[in-house]
Amino acid sequence: MPDDPRTRPSAGLIEAYETIARASHAMLAAARADDWDDVARLEAQCRALIGELQDAAAGRSLAAGEQRRRVQLLREILAHDAEVRARAEPWLRELEHLAGAPAARRRR
Numbered sequence: 001m002p003d004d005p006r007t008r009p010s011a012g013l014i015e016a017y018e019t020i021a022r023a024s025h026a027m028l029a030a031a032r033a034d035d036w037d038d039v040a041r042l043e044a045q046c047r048a049l050i051g052e053l054q055d056a057a058a059g060r061s062l063a064a065g066e067q068r069r070r071v072q073l074l075r076e077i078l079a080h081d082a083e084v085r086a087r088a089e090p091w092l093r094e095l096e097h098l099a100g101a102p103a104a105r106r107r108r
Contacts, residue, residue: 014066016053017073020046024080031084036091039084 023046030038062070 013053013057013060013062014069014073016049016056017070017077020049020053021073021076021080023049024077028080028084031087036088039088 023042027039027042027046030036030042
């Protein structure tokens with residue numbers, strides 16, 4: 001009988017979401033501490049974990065309780081990401097200003 005992805009156990013999927021949530025929380029802590037090198041390192045770690053989760057989750061479904069926990073974790077991860085982005089924006093604007101300053105002087 002062929003392996004039906006809808007009947008594969010979801011074991012480990014919630015744990016993977018929890019691992020991503022912990023990594024995103026660590027990334028937020030680094031952003032709050034203005035440790036942007038660590039933010040970049042943790043962002044790369046989160047990207048890798050998300051890639052692994054996408055591969056593991058393909059074709060699998062979660063029970064109702066697991067789905068609720070997944071949504072809770074996704075909201076937590078998105079909140080972490082939003083705050084990291086909000087903290088990075090002033091730094092990015094300053095970087096853009098500094099990068100654009102010589103070009104603006106040349107146009108005069």
